[in-house]
Amino acid sequence: MSLQAFQSVLARLVTEPSFRDRVRTGEEADLGTSLTPREQQRLRVAAGDPGLRVTATLVGSFRLGKILQLLPLTRQMLGDARLVQEARAFWRESPPRTFYSLEEVIQFCDYLLGTAGRGPFVKEVVAFERAQLELRRVRPEGEAVPPQEVFFRHDPRDLLGPLSEGRPPRQARRWFGRLRATMSATGEVEWARVEDPRLAELNADDPEDVLDEA
Amino acid sequence: MHAALAADEAVTGSLAVPKLGVGLAYQAQLQPFMEAKGETFDFIEVVPEVVWNDLGPGKAARYVHEAGAHAFLDAQSQARPVVPHSIGLSIGSAHRFDREHLDQMARWQEWLRFPWHSDHLAFHLAQGEGQGEVNLNLTMPLPLDGETLELVSARVLEVQQRVRAPFLLENNVYYFELAGQDYDEPTFLNTLHRQTGCGLLLDLHNLHVNACNLGWNTHRYLDRLDLDAVVEIHVAGGMQFDGFYLDAHSGSVPRPVWSLLEAVLPRCPNLGGVVFELFGTWYGKLGEEGLLRQLGRMREKWARHQPQPERVVA
Structure with a gap:
């Protein structure tokens, strides 16, 4: 004891x-x-002992490495300094529990999604990356992989396009819609638009494109 | 399956192992090298936890293999031994002992027929402060006291009962020391070996790291250690960080570690192999030529001080 x-x-x-x-x-x-x-x-x-501080740094580096590796778009969106700040805040609430990256990074996404006031585009980007990780989550053999849906308030092309080129989006057209992600037979994540008449009505109410700034 | 390593021939609790020679630690990034340069090493060591995903204690079908890595090792095991070096047992954790992990290692033994297997003299799992279990993902120092010796000895005996192959524990790397311990590390390991027959995985880079950071005398350490217990040796490289030298597995073996290897190789009669450890993310920097140099130097030293590696074939 x-x-x-x-x-x-x-x-x-x-x-x-x-x-x-x-x-x-x-x-x-x-x-x-x-x-x-x-x-x-x-x-x-x-x-x-300074050696304990180094030990703590190594534990933190291992955790941060998972986040940097698995959330490249969120990293671009937030920048390294803010991402580290957010990670430290998450760690204050959540001690390390697993060796496996996906589980912990999905929890970090949930932390980011559950905290308000992180800028107009952040949650959409985090939700997009979280959906991809959720599809790749290791499951017992034979268990189906449930499709993932992400709700957007801005045109995904305006958000994800710049991020995939290594720069954060400065502005994005307002667009209400849902994308659904599924895992293909070859293990690729495939995205498709979900038709929703109510959201289409919302989009129709905006006769001109409305731009939101980052 | 290796006929020469059939489970029936494994002597649980003894250190009768074949002389395998030079080993290379598996990393996904090293797969192409391992396939193309198989003549440069004699066996593969693998951390099982990077080949399976662990869904957690008590889950049905808890361990899910990563298909690509599993298939690669399965194919490699037809040509050379594959030896597990686990990071998951946390043998020194006081709050629980993961017997499902042992069951999984026993299944791996049926699959790979490995000549020995190993883990670390450490803990990384601890009971959290009222909030479940914490996994530090780093080998933490155990207090080298009588209480720890009793705990670890009993568990080593359980491992030997469950997995029918010699079991080794690796000397740990520390960045701080616990004050006022009952034993120093060599005495603790010698006692553990005497009480249980547990073998030793002597990580020379860990020893070098502890010498750099904690002022240990490596030669005095080796003089105190019962080298008859050593079944495997690790070598690796590291890096400086914030005033410390880290066991980073980040490149070439430093000169003092080569010297230690030269010094102990002739003194380990039960040695089965010497393994080079490199994190896959550092392979690009070391390069194929650099990796070949490490393996070549290990082979040259092995040839000078140990018998010809046994060819263990299916």
Whole structure:
């Protein structure tokens, strides 16, 4: 039990910089009653050790690497500095739970989608990339891959076109519509427009193209 | 399947392994090299967790193989041994022991008939603070105390019971040390070996990293270690970062590690192989010529200090 508690606190020192700082400065006086004095002492020493900070950096780098690799368009949209800021905010709520990239990056997408006020285009781009990851999520053999739908408020070509060329979109035409993604027999993600008369009416109400700025 | 390595011949708990020679750690980016330059290495080591996806404990059909990697290794296993080097067991985790992982390794043994398998003397899974399990994805140091020795010894015996091939643990890499431990690492490993018959995967780059960052004396470490327990050796390269030297598997083997290899090769009578580790993302920088140089140098040293590699064929 004691070793279990020790490992839990050590893991927390790695994943929670603020906790590490509190332990290092002595602000966090109680590390848990199940720890022996020797274990408490080890954890306090470790909290101030530059090697623990490097360990934490390595854990963070592994997590960030997954995000950079799997969300190239979101990265373009947000820029590296803001993406790292968002990732750190996500990590404060979500300690690492899996070795596998897709699961954690999908959770990060959900975090971004669930937080308001990130600019007019961000959520559409995140939802687009999340849908592609969801289709690639590893499932038990024989389990069907459900199609994914993404709702857009702007013309996807105006958003995704510039991003695929490595630059964030500056403006996009307003367009209400849904795209559906499915996995082809050869493992490619295929996108198609979903016909929706109500959304078509909304689009018809705008006789001229309305441009939203980034 | 390798007839010479049939499970019936594996001696659980003993270190009777064939002399395989020079190995190369599998990475997806190295597949073309492995296919084109198969004569430059004798066996493949593979981290199983990059070949399967783990849907989580308790899930039916928990381990889902990545079809391409699985097919590649299946084909390679017809020509040379494929030896698993797992990162998933977390043998030192106090809150649980993943016996489903052992079952999966036993299935791999039926598939690959490997001559030995290995994992790390470490933990990466821990009970979270009231919020489930944390997976640090990094081998964390275990306190080298009596309590840990008891825990790990019991689990090594379970591994040996479940997977009928010699089991090795790798000496860990650390960037900080835990104060006031009952054992130093060589003594801990020697005791574990004596109590369980567990073999040692001696990672010379880990040892070098610990020497760089923590001031360890590598030769004193090796003098204290029971080298009869060493079944496999790892070599790799690293990089500097923020005042530390990292076990980054990022390129050529540094000179001090070559020297360590030269020093231990003649002193490891039960050695089965020496493996070069390189992360696939660094292959472009090292290049084919660079990789060939590492393997060639390993082969030259092996030839000088160890018997001719055994040709293990299907």
